[in-house]
Each structure stands twice: as C-alpha cells, then as structure tokens.
Amino acid sequence: MTVGAAPTSVFDADLPTLEYAAEETPAAVYPRLQAAQRQAPVAMGPFGPEVLSYRLVRSVLRDPRFQIPPGLNMLSQGISSGPLWDKVVNSLLCMEGDTHQRVRGLASKAFTPRATLRLHDTMVAVMNELVDQIAAAGRCDVVTDLARPYPVPIICALLGAPREDWQRFSAWADDVFKAFSFTVDLRDVEPVVMHAWGELDDYVDDMIARRRHSLTDDLLSDLIRAEDDGDRLSASELRMMAGGLLLAGTDTTRNQVAASVHVLCEHPEQWGLLKEQPELAMRAVEETMRHSPIACGTLRLLAEDAELDGYLFPAGTTVLVNTAAANRDPSVYDDPDRVDITRDGAPPILTFGGGVHYCLGANLARREIAEALNVIASRLLNPRTAGPVPWKPMVSLSGPTSLPIEFDT
Template sequence: MTTPAAPNVPFLDVLDPAFDFDAPEVYAAQAESWYADSPFGLLVLRYEEASDLLRDRRLTHDGRRYLEMHGITRGPIHDWFVPMIVNHDGEVHRRLRGLMNKAFTARRITRLRPFVRERAEELTDGLDDGGTHDFVAEFGIRLPLAVMCRLLGVRPEDYDLFGTWTADLGLIFSLSGGGDVVARLEHAVDGLNDYADHLIDDKLVRPSDDLSSDLVAAYQAGDGQVSREELRNLLVTLVFAAHDTTRHQLANAMVVFARHPGQWALLGRRPELASQAVEEVMRWQPSSTSIYRFAAEDFTYKGLAVEKGTYLTMCVKAAQRDPRAYKNAGRFDITEVRELPSLQFGGGPHHCLGAALARVEVGEALSVLAARLGPPSLMEPPAWPGPLGIQGPETLPLRFGPGLTRPERP
C-alpha cells in the first residue's frame, strides 16, 4: 500500500538525471507544502516535519522491503543489510545498541583526537605545494580510513586493502542510481565480511586496546550479548558508519568553501570557529542528503493519512535550508549560531553512534587545512553521483591558494 499525495501537492522527479536539490523548484515546493510527491513515494521537505518523522516510532527502516524495491531478495547485500542494527527495533535493537554504547565511548573518541590531528597535518603536507590535487584520493578517503582502522584495530599494512571495500559500502543508499552499483556493493560486502571474520579471530587470540577487541570480548563472554554472525555484521556496519559518510563530508566541505572563499579565510584567521564551521558545512552540503522510512502502521500526520507500507524520504538537504527552521537559511555563514541539530545523523533510538567522531574528524581537518592553506579552487565542476542517499564527488581536482602561515613540521 502507498499513500497517494493530495492533488495539489507538488511533484518532484528525483529520478531525473538532471534533478538537483539546489534547484529553485525544490524550494518553491517547500514553500507550498511540507511534502511533495515523487516517482516512488513521498518527499518530506521541511525541517520540523523531517525531524518529527525521523523520531516517529510508527515508521521503520524495514531493510528487507527497501532491498525488494530495488530487486534484491537474496545474496551478500541482502544478508548484510537486512540484519543490520539500524533495521532492528525493540529488544534486539536495544541489546545491540547497548553493546555498541559500551564500546563506542566518548572517552575513546577523545583519545583519538590527537591521532586525527596528526594525520590531518601529515595529509595537508602533501597538498601544500600550489599544485593540483585530487582531494578525495589524497585526503578525503585517507583521513577517515586511517581513523577507522585505528578505532577498529586494523593493521596499518591492511589499510589500502580495507579501503578498496569501504569506499563502496555507502552505495547501499544509492541503489536507485543503477549502473554497476550492485556489483560494487556486493564486492565490498564480500571482502569486508571475510576481513571481519579474520579480525574476530585475531582479536580472540591477540586482544588490544581497540573497539573490535571490546566487541569480541563481549562475544567471548558467551552470555548471549552477541552472536558471531551479529558481531561480524556490527563490524562491517561500523566500517560504513565510520568512513563513507565522513569522506564524502570532507569533499563536500571543499566544494562549499571553494564557492565561499571569504568564509575559508575567516576560518583560517579564527580557528575557534571550527566547530561552527562543521555544523554549517553539514547543514549546507550534507553527505547524507536523504533518509528513508516505511510506515509500519496506518496513522495520520498533519492531516495526511499515511497507510501502512508507505515509503517516505526525509530530504535532509532541503530541510536544512528551510527558512522556517533557520535564520538566513539560504546563506552559508560559519559565524551564524545554528540552534537546530543536523538531520543527517537521524534521530531517536537510531541516532548515528559515529556522529561525534565525524564531527571531530571534519573539525580537525578544516582547522588544519584553513590554518595552513589558502582557499581551495575547483579545477573542474564536481560530478555528483545522484541526489538521494549518501552524496559526494568521487574525484575532486582542486588547488589551494597560498596560506598566511606555513609552520614547520616537527
């Protein structure tokens, strides 16, 4: 069953290859209605409604149904995604979430910060020559990959092998893009499942001070906290949470600052604005442009009778430029204090565990880059993979201007 849109509700063809959430018709539709119709379901365009529905227990992820919509009913993608923690609710979700909360602590993230800073400085060294660089390949992928591997206890010699799979895992939310998405995703899931099994076996014998060892210890305790299959799934899902969205957010930040060089220069002069800059970048150009839900039951919301099974997409990028929610919503300004949180990390029981780590990584990266280098300039227009799901350019050739300071590295 699907809920039909009212006759006067705007229609947005998000499957059109030329569609862009920056287009004027999106914000005209937002001004007219809190939701729009689309070829596959309802699009929630405003912040208040998107925030409400992300926390609404009458909506669910229903991973099985999501894959069926894209023709996937079996195979490695199905076997990874359907049992994923975000696709559980109730007691199973509370048990797995409780285990993750014990391992994914604020203390662990705080201890990672010096490593993040050091790695950001090392990667910035390679960009500080006035030449053209692919920011995605040379910085955007490498920083979160190194942090994720450090977090999980992956050996440095395995970083490159690991990275060939992690970069494709986020394609799970871009299945509507077609092409070779399914093949790439299957290859990534197969590789990461095998590696997760190897990691579990290694940590059973040689535990260390890392998140993987903490999770393996819970499994080894044998008190029913987590099964071997659940543990493998959690580790693969952590890879997705800790790498893909962050690497895209870093690249998206460079696109934004290339178009707002004055804001970059301001950040270089005022490093105390780094945390606000992170929030503004995520508001303006989020890596998670949309989040889907299914109605688990019939209900009515703001006059709309939603039938069980209805597919709703929270349009994060549009909602985060909603003038009803934000003062000067249509302006990118790192000095503006934004009271409302980013939507791209979800809400309620399923709020992303990696949100704090992502903020640390992007904040340290922006702080180092802006202090050392002048504003980035795009050498060619970025190519976006599609308007829905996780979005960021796969390549980003750019050049940084001369910075105000070039401190010597110890």
Template sequence: MSYLDVLAPSFSFTSPEAFAAQDDNWYADTPIGPVTVRYAEASELLRDKRFDHGGADFLRANGVTSGPIYDWWVPMIVNHDGADHRRLRGLVARAFTPRMVESLRPFIHARAVQLADEIEDRGSVEFVDAFANRLPLAVMCELLGVPAEDYDEFSQWSADIGLVFGLANGGDTAARVERAVAGLDAYVAGLMDRKAARPGGGDVISVLLAAMAEDGTASRDEVRNLLVTLVFGAHDNTRHQFSNSIVTFAEHPDQWMRLRADPSLAGSAVEECMRWRPSAGALIRRASADLTFHGLDVPEGMIFTTAVATAQRDPRAYPGGRVFDIAARYDAPLLQFGAGPHYCLGSALARTELTEALPLLAARFGPPELPAEPLPWRPALGTFGPESLPVSFARV
C-alpha cells in the same frame, strides 16, 4: 502538489525547484514516493515510531530480494527496534565510547598534518584521493586494526557500500553495492578470526569479541554485521562530508578566511558545513502500518524519503538559513545523523575528524579554488558528494 524528479542525473536537493517545493508544502511528490522537504515534518517523521528503516520492503522496492545486500541490510541494527535494538546498540557503545573517540584525536591530527604536508608539496590535488578519503579511511582502519597494506581494497568497498540508498538510480549501482558488501563481509570475518586468535587488543573488533564471549550479548553473525555497518557509516559519509565542505568553502572564500583568522570557530564551522551540504542528503523511512501523517493517508509499506539537505536550509527552523555563515548558531539539531533511538553513534567521531582537519587546512592554505568544468556528483539519493574534486590551494 510540487513534483521533484529526484532520479534525474542533475537533480539536487538544494536546487531552486527543491526550495520552491519547500515553500509550497511540507512534502513533494517524486517517482519514488513522497519526500519531506520541511524541517519540522522531517524531524517528526524521523522520530515517529510508526516509521522504521524499511527493512526488506526497501530492498524489494528496488528489486533486491536475495543475495549479499539483502543478507546484510535486513539484519542491520537500524532494522531492529525495542529490546533487540537496545541490545545491539549497547554492544556497540561499549567500544564506541566518548573516551575512545577522544583518544583518537592525536592520531587524527597527526594524519591530517601529514596529508596537508603532501598537499603543500603539490599545490593542486584531487582532494578526494589526497585527503577526503584518506583521513577517515586511516581513522576507520585504526579503529578496526586493518593493516596499511589493505587500505586500498578496503577503501573501494567502503566507498561503494554507501550507494545502497541510491539503488533506485539503477545502472550498475546494485552490482557495486553487492561487490562491496560481499568483500567487506569476508574481510571483516577474516579480521575477527585473527583478533580472536590473539585476544586482548584495544581495537573495536577486539572489544566487541570480548563482550560477545563474556556475556553472549550477540552472535558472531550479528557482530560481523555491526562491523560492516560501522564501516558503511563512519568512512564513506565522512569522506563525502570533507569534500562537500571544501566545495562549500570554495563557493564562500570569505568564510574560509574567517575560519583562518579565528580557529575558535572550528566547531560552529563544522556544524554549518554539515547543515549546508550534508553527505547524508536524504534518509529513508517506511510506514510500518496504515497511518495518517499531517493529513496525508500513508499505506503500510510506503517508503518516505526525508530530504535532509533541503530541510536543513528551511528558514522556519533556521532563520536566515539560506545563507552560509560559519558563526551562525541555531537551535534546531541537524538531521543528517538521524534522530531518536537510532541517532548515529559515529556522529562524534565525524565531528572530531572535521573539527581537527578543517581549521588546520585553513591555517595552512588560502581558500580552495575549483576548476571551471562541473564536478562529477554522486546522485542526490544516497551518500552524497563529488566523485572527484580537483582543487587548488593558494599558499598564504
């Protein structure tokens, strides 16, 4: 059986060794347990009701048994199933509607134009700070009604909370996540108090509070947890997806020029960027009982990692999928938003942001160019992308 050292600082789920493991079998052994590397088995595992999102077992496996991370993670919506999950998901769906996402499109476009203007004035920028972080942060703050003066503090918490899936990396990861959770929890609680004092707004918090008051669908603690989780999913993942997309286009400048020449490719270009280098490079699941999965005996409590980034280049699911092609069309759905009842509610918003912004940047600038020195990547486990991204855009 192939062995992948997923905790090594330089490990990548799109490395030659990861694809060699994929060619060898459907899973590989790692220091943290089995990792699914083929698409079919990964997709099946994400839908298999015998696996859940880990709950307290995932945290205990990483040395977390109490504190802010535990208090946020264990009651999180993804750790509920059945009637409880449907109740909480239905509550979020009241505020996170397709109409709401579409109503944000003019705001997204205007903010993307503003940020592109600033890039044009400078030419060379640190892209994470100049665009990748600022656009989804502005959108998330618009959704929640966060005032502009709080953006910077809010941004740091939102960035660090995404490290939760990488607790196994050690170092200061747990401390950063704990500070982020505690900060966001207190801040969101304060926002809820302010919105409750002035009911009737159209932001997500106001809508959720109104629903809570109307029929008692959820408690205040559940709404606060939902909001912190919404920040976790909708800002950090999208900012890394923007950066990952720019890195990918820097590696494939011909595809950037193709998008520039044909903006109608925007939708397929976004799907291909997410397939090629997803910000959710790995997802975790836990066996809820002793079971057998494709011939592998799995004891209750075993944590499985789904190598999304590897599986989304599996040629068995994506013929020719080890080549980046923005015009490609595949039948296999992406895995990075999960699957089944827990499919990410924020996927439409992420797609809208990327579809508005990437063709706009391609129309304004030549292909991005990266520095000669290696980029500082986040660890492969957890929300994945470069910590910083110095980039130059040629004027054309």
C-alpha cells in the same frame, strides 16, 4: 489543513508536485525543494510522498511507525531474498524493535567520547601527511588527494587494524558500498559485493579471535567488552558492527570532507574565520553539513497507518524523508541559504537522522571532519576552486566527484 478536520491521505491531499531526475545534483534540485516547501510540508515526489519541513521530518524520524525499509533500496529492484539480502537486512541499519534496541544498546558502550578523543592525534596526523604530499605544488584535487584517502586509516586505527592494511579496507569499502547504491543494478554487482564482504568478514573474524585472548585499547576490544546484565554481542554481531563501521564511516566522510571544503572555498571569508579561530571547526562541520549535506534524505516504510500534522500516511507507504530540505527550512533557519560558521542558536541539523536510528557514530564523524578542516585551513593559504566541481546525484550519496583547488605557497 483545517484544525479538527479528519486527516486526509497524502495521496488525496492537494500536495505540490516535486519533479527531479535521478541524475540531478542537490544544487540543481534545491530551488524546487524550497518552492514546494513554501506550499506544504509534504510534496509528491518522483518516488512518492516526500516530507520537507523541519518539524515534520523530525517527527517522522522519531516516530516508530515509520520504519527502515527491509533491505533499504533492494526491494525497489525486486530483490527480497538471497545472500546479499540477508547481509543487508541483518545490519544495524535495517534492524528494528527489540533486536535493534539490544544490539545498539550494547554497541553504544563502545562509542563513547573517550573513543573519539583517543583518535584525535591519528586524525590530525593522517591529514597532515596527505597535505605534506601536495603542499609544495600549489594545487591539488581535494577529492582524490585529501578526502578519499583520509578516513580509512582512521577506521583501521579505530578497529585496531594495522595501518598498512588500509588499502585492503579501502577496496572492500568501495566494493561493499555498491550494495547501498540507488544508481546501479544490484544483480550485476552482487558477486563483487559478496566477495569483498566475505573477505572483510574473514579478516574481522581473525581480529576478533586475537582480541579475545588479548584485549587492547580499540573499538573492537570495547565491543567485545560491552556487556549488559550478562548479555554480550555474538561473533556474528561483532562482525556486523565492524563491517558496518567501515561502510558507514568511509564514503560518507570522504564525500562530506570534500563537500565541506567546496562550500568553504566558495565562501573565503568563512575559511578566514576558521583559520583565525580553529575552535569554530565543529560549527563549520555543522553549518556546511546543513548547507551542503552529501546524504540528502532517507527512506521510511509505514508499518501502520500514521497521522501527522493532519496528513494520513497509509500503512505500506514508502516515504522519502528529505533531510536536505529540512536543513534549509526558513521557518527554523534564518536566511537558510547563507553559509555562516558562527551561526548561533540554530536547531540541530537532521542529516544524522533521529530517534532510535540516530547515527551511532555521529560524534565520531563530526570530529573527523572537523580535524580535517582545521588542518586544511591552517596549512593551505587562500584556497580557491580552480575548475568545475561536478557533484554526484542527490538520490545517491552525493558530494563532489572532483574538486580542483589552487592555493598560495
């Protein structure tokens, strides 16, 4: 771009073309992302403009003109009304403006360092119990044996639900999460999603009713206590936050634990470092999420014309903010394809978003993954992959579908 020149619409600019199929995995697409990134900070992808550079991705995530599309992926399937639409657009993820600011401000009072700290023992105990079941075998599938069952008992503990109900929560999460998939026909799954969501809402309503009479030391009680100048979360907002926490904290954690273990298995020297220095666990989370995130991007819709770095993004344009590309931008990360859990001085990864929509549970997620990695590193000797490790597509929530490993006993 020429300094001082009038901004050029992204649709008229000579942008690199970025092509990939809906079923392709992040590893398969990365070389094309990096080739396009070397040419320009924006590319024209299969779904429209894609922002690729770290600097521009960070700017877009912080710019209120780039808003979460109503209903997320639902508009792309022609859905703009109905019960499922109402549930999704009224979630914290889709809220904008004053409503979002109010609900997030109240809810943030419950997401304190103390809330994360009180779950430390639960996280360690849950992963240790899972490892106990496979430790003598010398092999396991990390996805099915460790990662998949790990987060739901922790979410139950966070909300104050009995641990014996974790399988019910797990089933609800599986069904409701289908509403956020880019790879299924939402009309086909809507009855299943709404049935599961209704059961979850009823369960949470009962929990809220009991908590109002006897507050305890859990997140739901903290959400009920949260108040600002006399304003509190309503019953429907409490229900939405509890359900949103289950959804946001289940599949993401499952997939990222498996993805991070996969990365470390492919770099045994990094496993060795983590085993010897467990204090590196949070850095290991950051580095494996930078290198191999399971959430590769997010959509934004232009509420008005916006000019950034000489590019004009017209109002009404849907933009894919490619955080995976930004996390490997060579202009900000030295040797970005290298995995190094001692990497120092690097800018923060953008996987958790930015601006007003920065992930409310980011610190909790980091801690949860870190504790899982520490337990696995300390207990499984010399873990290595023992077969193919297929991943889900980049355009959905990615991560390994299977991760067979062997280890010394």
